[in-house]
Amino acid sequence: MFGLNKKDFSLLLIVAGLLLFAPFLLNPFPEGSAMAQFNGGYPDLMQRLVIFGIFAVGFNILFGLTGYLSFGHAAFLGVGSYAAIWMMKLLTMNVVPAIIMAVIFAGLFALVVGYISLRRSGIYFSILTLAFAQMSYALAYSVLTPITGGETGLQPKLADPRLLDGASDDGRIPQANLFGLDMGASYEMAVGPWLFTFNAGYYIAAAFMLLAFYIAIRIFRSPFGMMLRAIKSNQQRLNYTGLNARPYTLAAFVISGMYAGLAGGLLVAMDTQVGPERMFWTASGEVVLMTILGGAGTLIGPVLGAGVIKYMENIVSKINSTILHDWFAFLPDGIEDLLVTLIYPFVGKGWHLTLGIMFMLVVIFLPGGLVEGGQRIARLFGRGKKDEAAAETEAAKQQPPAE
């Protein structure tokens, strides 16, 4: 269906199911319980998981298929975000023009950066993209302050023209919306002690995610995707057959740049502000981590990786010593203090440490990323094809191994 074979279609269905039921899946613990700390089912985090999922899926089209490792993809995320916020400031708070312009501008910028950077390969390519990203960051942070707002970033202001919206009457800045549907609008459903939040913005981002994922599957399975894989396996041999690889790599670069732009545009649609840190080199590094953590070259891997990293950043970093003391309050004082002292360096401000250890473990023991972990578990239990994990695994198996 939709031009997909059965396995891919079931993978798409799984992703659709995960996206649809995320508010339930991410809120497994009842409100008010100690474990509620680990609930991630609030709108902002769900939106972020999906948006960075799109970013990582796009990055994987370049890195997973062609093997070109870009260290500067956050620049496209940033360009998309700035384009989107300017559309909101100039035209309308409706997210449609913002997202369209984000994709277009990121694509154009990717064309320029790709055209220059793809003249080199390997580490030189990576460094070139990194240089471009850092230049973009520096421009946004200071040189282009009139356009980018510098350090303080850009937000919609009351005085913005917003040609299509008309003046706001109540002295409040209108919310980002989709033809009147407020991105922040949420429906809260209380089921017993559980509280599930369904957020309009999240479902719009999820729809884009599904579309982006579908396009990614089609690219992976297309002759174009095959060509990209050929470039990854041996570009020299490809050249000897008389084939110029650069148009293909450039196309892949621009497509992944457009994915990043879409993610940037969605970030603005969900949360109407942009700051230059979005383009800092660590942000580019993050998407590389997401892809490798989840499993480069696989379809679902980058999404998983993005989910894990954003979840850690938002949930684990918020566990402070008071919460730890609450958890272990039932233990005798000495043991309580000991446990808190032992765990504290790994949570709260130490969340990077936990992430680092996890990343190490994955890279050492599961070189194929979390997807390989899923594969191994599936193999262990020898489940049938209808099972979710197996379907993912099958899809993943068709990919070349990660680098």
Place this chain on the structure above:
Amino acid sequence: MSKSNFTRRGMLKTSAVAGGALAMPTIFDGSVWADGHTGFLNAPTGDTVTLGFNVPQSGPYADEGADELRAYELAVEHLNGGGDGGMMSTFSSKALQGNGILGKKVEYVTGDTQTKSDAARASAKSMIEKDGAIMITGGSSSGVAVAVQALCQEAGVIFMAGLTHSNDTTGKDKKANGFRHFFNSYMSGAALAPVLAANYGTDRKAYHLTADYNWGYTTEEAVRSSTEALGWETVNAVKTPLTQTDFSSYIAPVLQSGADVLVLNHYGGNMVNSLTNAVQFGLRDKLVNDKNFEIVVPLYSRLMAKGAGANVKGIFGSTNWHWSLTDEGSQAFVKSFGTKYGFPPSQAAHTCYVQALLYADAVERAGSFNPCAVVEALEGFEFDGMGNGKTLYRADDHQCFKDVLVVKGKENPTSEFDLLEIVEVTPVDQVTYAPDHPQMRDGNGNAVAVGTCNPGA
């Protein structure tokens, strides 16, 4: 079984668009609005109230963030009736009883801003959406403060800014739901200029090195315009990249320029490095235009002074508050902070502690957690006993107006905390400006209004 609550204002619009196809809002009927305890976002329903402390726990300002968090924890302790009560006893308003806020025990959640506006907003959002925080406070950078303040305005909670010195926070980016106790660049300039003129004369040529970002610009502008008003001449103003660690190449041209004062509009590590470079170049021993060459650092913090070590000796700057102040409030705060943590508080800790107390007090006086009621209680609120003398929360821009300290690097420090000495306490009248002062206007030169409060729901 299942219960549905519509809590967000946008939902009303949505249901209208959907033709009322969803369901009927059940929570908004007149009687609940009337008593002032519901009808706004995250209205505390139980016997506790949650505050969100959003501070940098990693990144370049992690030290300041840690100190801010200590201050917040101390404030929570005092609000709940623990400890010695700190500044609650010296605070001129006596609304706080030490039984929490409006009888509700204060609880808090913490988050890491990473000194990035995206991360800070994500963390603040999770406090609002997940933990039900009714107020967000903290931060240690103007970019973060402006970003989080805008978020709180949109979401409908109060934002009590932590350490943010750029004019923009209560200037062109001011918001009805946002409040700042800390002073700003304009005040630094206005307080410093007379002291500089008195010590160095009115016939000086200044050379500015400015960190190339928003805070640097507003600080340079503030110091320039107030020193020029007193007769100084600005020879040159050079932007330095934020990532610069060695400023030698920027300092060499200073000597050829004929300037006899160097103003370092730098903060944090930038300032530590540029000041060290300038002193190493021997600038302070030079004689230019028959005058001793001088260096000025507009914004001091103790942590920076510590980093720069002996190089700060005799160098003027401004600060919001210093633990060596002898008024009752400062003494009470230093005592209870020192007793708990074993060292004196920084100005970041002071401003955050005060902000937490001011918020709690405003809620008590308003009799409601409703952000609009809190805004009303804070606007135009005059208080004393919080360490900076008589202070006004101005209604026009939600900026505190109070005396500003001009400090000098101490020649003979007695301890690692005793690095700055107070030269002058500039009276509040000298640092007050009109709400539509040119430095507070937006890019098009228009004055910005503070807008209307947003209660969320």
